[in-house]
Each structure stands twice: as C-alpha cells, then as structure tokens.
Amino acid sequence: MTNTHVDYQLSQLDQLEAESIHIFREVAAEFEKPVLMFSGGKDSIVMLRLAEKAFFPAKLPFPLLQVDTGLDFDEVLSTRDSWVERLGARMIVATIDEAIAAGHVVDDGKTSRNRMQIGTLLGAIEEHGFTAAFGGGRRDEEKARAKERVYSHRDDFGQWDPKMQRPELWSLYNGRIHAGEHMRIFPLSNWTELDIWHYIHREQIEIPSIYFAHEREVIERDGMLLSLGPEIQPKGGETVEKKMVRFRTVGDRTQTGCVESEATDTAAIIDEIAIARVTERGATRGDDRFSEAAMEDRKKEGYF
Amino acid sequence: MASNDPHTAAQGEMDLLRFATAGSVDDGKSTLIGRLLLDSKSIFEDQLEAVESTSQSKGYDYTDLALLTDGLRSEREQGITIDVAYRYFATPTRKFIIADTPGHIQYTRNMVTGASTADLGLVLVDARQGLTEQSRRHAVLLSLLRVPHLVLAINKMDLVDWSEEVYEKIHKEFTQFATKLNIPDLEVIPISALQGDNVVNRSENTPWYSGPTLMHHLEHVHVASDRDLVDTRFPVQYVIRPKSDAYHDFRGYAGQVAGGVLKKGDDVVVLPSGMPSKIAKVELFDQEISEAFPPMSVTVHLEDDVDVSRGDMIARPKNAPKPSQDIDAMVCWMTNEPLKPRQKLAIKHTTRTGRAMVKDIQYRLDVNTLHRDQDTKELGLNEIGRVQLRTTVPLLCDPYSKNRTTGSFILIDEATGVTVGAGMINSGS
Missing domain, CATH: 2.40.30.10 (Translation factors)
Structure with missing residues (x-):
C-alpha cells in the first residue's frame, strides 16, 4: 500500500493525471462509440497511459485509430505495435493511400501528407460511426488551440467553429451530439510539453527511440534539419552531414525536422526543454510555418 | 535513468494554481499576461519574434505584448478577445493555468466559465480611471463563483506618477464595495504591465508599497486548504x-x-x-x-x-447529502433565447443527468448594483438570476458555498444539445 500524501496535497502532475482520467471515464460512460486517435508520438502515448490507468484492470473500452501517412518513421510504428500488444488493444489503421483510392482525398502533388490526413481521418470516423475521438492536442501548443474546449464539437463535415463553442464549466462536460456529428476530446488540454516529459520520465514508459539523441544523416533546409531518406535528398548546394540529433515531434518524415541534441534519456531531455528557446512546432514542423494562422485554418477543416 | 535528479524531480512535483483574469484590452490585461509569460521565460523566441514583426509592421513604438495572447485570426483583425483562452506558465515552485476572459463582449458567460475552475481571480483596473462598473461586475462574478482568492491589480501606475494617493483611494473604494461580497482573501497590487513594475520584479517607483509583487503572490498564495477534506463525496x-x-x-x-x-x-x-x-x-x-x-x-x-x-x-452515513428534486439555485443564462418559467431542459450534475423544469424565476440579479429585480420573469443572455427547478431525478447535491463540485450543474438545451446555463445551488429539498 502506498501513501505519499500525508499533507493531502497533490502535485500538479498528479492533478493533471486525475483530470485526464476523469475525462476518459466520462467519455467512456457517455458516448456510444469512442475511439482514441493514436499517432505513436509522445502525446498520444501519454494519452494511452492515462487511458490504461483509467480503466485498469479492464481493457480499453474503445479501439485505437491511426492515420497512416505512409511516411511514418519505422521506430514510431514499432513502438505503437509494442503498446498495442501489451494493452491487448484493438487497432484500426486508416491509410492515406486507401483514402486517395476511395476518393476521400485528392493528391494534387502540392498538398502535404499532413494535410491529407484530414480527409483520411474524417473518412475513417464516418465509416466506423465513431461518436467521440480522443486526440493528444494541448492548449500550449499553439494560439488557436488555447481556446479549444476539452470536448470540442464537430459538425457533419467534421469542422470546428471557434465562434460557436459550447461553454465548458467546472468538470461538467456536455457530450450531446446529433446523428452524424462527433466530438473531439482532448484529455491533455492542460498539459504542457514539459509536463508530458515529466510524466514520461516519472512513469518510465516506452516512447519511440527517435525522441532520444542519436546519430543521423541530415540536410539543412529552410532552417530545419531534415533526415536523409528516400523522399529527402540533397538539392543544389545542400550537403549531407552526420549529426547527433533528436526529434521533438514525430509527424511524417518529409515534414518533421530534428534538432541537434546530446539528450539520450528523459532527464536530459527535460533539462534541454527547460531552457529551450523555440516552441516545438516552430522548430520542427514545416506544415505550421506557412502562415501565422496555419493551425487555425487546418483546425477548422477538421485537423486533430 | 536519473529519476532522483533533483532538478527534474522538483519540477514534476510542484503544485498548481488556476487563476482567471478579468479586464478589458484597455486595462492592459493582455499586456499583463504577455508580461507574466515573458518575465517567467515562458515565451519562446519564435513567438516573440512573430509578435515583434507584427508590431513593427503595424507601426507601433513598442512590442505589443497583447499580440502574444490574442489567439484567433478574427480576433486579431478586430483587436478584441472573444472567448476564454487558457495559458500556461511555470516557475520553479508552481505551474499556472490562466483562464483569460474578455472584458466586454459576452463577459458574463465567459467570466463564469473561466472562474468556475479558478482558485484565484485577478481583476485589473486602470489607475487613471479607478473602479469602473466593469471592475465591480468582475468582482461580483468572482464572488458568486466562490473563487476564494482575489487580486486587484491597479495597472498603469506609471501614468499617474506612481501616486500612493491614487493607489490608496482605489484600494479603499474597492474594500468598501467588497464588504457586500464574499471575498475571503484580497490583495491590492500597484503595477505597470507595460514596464513590468511589481509584476515579477519589485518596482523602485513604489517605495511606499510593502506588499508582494504579483508573481510573488501568485507563487505563494495558499490554496490547498480551500478543499473540503471533511465531507466525503x-x-x-x-x-x-x-x-x-x-x-x-x-x-x-x-x-x-x-x-x-x-x-x-x-x-x-x-x-x-x-x-x-x-x-x-x-x-x-x-x-x-x-x-x-x-x-x-x-x-x-x-x-x-x-x-x-x-x-x-x-x-458517510451521518454526513450525506439529501437526495433533492426541488433545487434553488443561482443560474447564469448563456444563450440568446431567454429562460422562462415552465421551460424544460436537460440537467447535468456531477455524474448524474436528468431533466429539469423551471418552476419559478424569483429575481434577476443586476451584477453592477447587486439590485434584485423581482419584476422580470425571464433571464436573458448573460443574465444571472435565482431560479427554482424541479428535476426528474433526485440530485445528490450540496450548497455551492460548501462544495463547488457537488453544488454546481449545467443546463442543456435538449433540441440543440448546447450548454445554455450554469447553476450554483443554494439549497435542495
């Protein structure tokens, strides 16, 4: 038996955990068909850990859904498989290539895979009839997200209307939807990047190895370090360099840059982030850089 | 892995303060939040650069820290904040969640939302203007939502020559007004959000002020004892x-x-x-x-x-709420179509959902004057009133003044599914 709280105070990490577990249980109790959107990234792994705690010792009362861009890092897919196996969870994979074949998404050669995830995701939600989809979004990530609710209502077209959001008071969540609509649920709304790392550190949970510093061949492009691979080859004047790097986010490999780092464990990463000077998206996500309102535009269309 | 590394251990185990800010763009609220984020080093280079370049392109003389927090593009274009936004920052001892609520537009609905989870409310006034109708209203709402700690930040002290007299006058006026409210803990701090005085660093311009800086107070205000550890629920x-x-x-x-x-x-x-x-x-x-x-x-x-x-x-057998279907509550109404007697709604209270019918609207509370208007039999958008409800299922409730979780509920329009009201229970029977 453990008792570490003689003074009846919970640390902020324990408070965040309690709040997220409350959200998971509330959704499982009130929605007919929830699903957890799992990318294999650190945020969705923390979500999975919280869901595991919320329903232990029962299995998760909902499946996981991954949108496969076809450009995921191998290390991310293998971590995903190991989590799914350990939890005995049900996994649904929706691929962009299938969505293109089905006509949900058009590949015009200009649109990034990240943007094509939107149509793929909405297609999968509709096909399976999911009424609630957990996402790993955090309010500290970006200005548009700062105003999003924990329960974020999506209309028939999967769109978010920032001006028509429902008020959200106390811990009383309103899960009412009409047929055809669904709710995005963000159990990590109040977590910051640093909280996520503290939690991974404390819980000692498995995350993809590319989050930790390793040697990799990279190309510097538009101020980002991109990993050399089938899609990323040096263009005029660019050189391939071998550097100690790590990834701060793990999106599709053509869009996700890495940063130079010596941090090989979670404690070192926490130290690094505590003094980091650039937000994680600003540093390493090409898809957010096109305009100041990039995220807001994608969210209105139904992005995570 | 270095799990007992003191640096990482300390940060994971710090505690949490949720606070709500109230005030308008004119009071410098967004600037103050920008200042807290900047001086606590919670702003990143790329965010600051984006704000600096926008300020330059608009021809401002200084970096407009308000741009850090004005989130949605439509708001930036209109220069107003239209919704509750949540911000995060941390110091070595505490993590902070700010519910940033707009001052003018939809103020009641947004402030009630922001204050519902807050341990502390921060009300901003412009030193040149003194207390306004709006600042009184903010204090009333924070008191109604039982936010246990209140800070009155008197901003733009630089524009009144750091006058102790101005500070004392506003302080006194507010203390008098607060006697009509339920504010267990009040701190009044003279600041300049633009220049940073008494926000994080103690100001040399206010030698007559011996109280804490805003950040010091936020870091040290004791919130753990606000929880009810007696009545098991x-x-x-x-x-x-x-x-x-x-x-x-x-x-x-x-x-x-x-x-x-x-x-x-x-x-x-x-x-x-x-x-x-x-x-x-x-x-x-x-x-x-x-x-x-x-x-x-x-x-x-x-x-x-x-x-x-x-x-x-x-x-507990000797300390349990009485199941109640007749509920007397203060209700904040949040939609265009007014609340009327005999109206039927869905009600969610703790983990229990049922239906409720409005039996009576006893009075409408004027949040500016605290006057109880007993002639109105409706509650319009952003109005607050005392309402009697009859529920289909018994609610296991406590007075909101005793427990903010078991004393609160939301009302949902059954046709649209939208949250249209927030209730704070006076009593159930």
Missing part, C-alpha cells in the same frame, strides 16, 4: 468490470473524489438507494492506496455486493 462515474479470467470478480467504482477523505474500513452509504456498506479498498491504477482525497481519480471497492451504478454517490 464520491460521485460514481464508471463501474469497472473487466470480465476477464484474471479479474473475474473485480467490481470497482471509478470516480473523482469531490470532497472528504476515503479510506479502507470507512462506513459508507450509497445514494440515492441508502444502502450501507464499508470501503474494502481504494486503488489508484494497480496500487492500493491508504487514502483518497480531492481531486484524485480513484477506484473504490465496497465490502458488500450492493447495487451501485454511474450517477450514484458514496458518502
């Missing part, structure tokens, strides 16, 4: 039944503790049935724990095989 949220060979007989009642302390061996009663039992054990994930208290999310096991389901509540 455990709303059952979800019943965990694994139905697996390994956990064949497992039946756990999952929920978040809303009040009091639960431990093994406690005599309890399950409401509304009134069935008595004893707590067999309390678990957090795969660990048995000795005690559970607010706001922990745990799983409780009972010794007897009693019928318990979502919406029920576990309390």
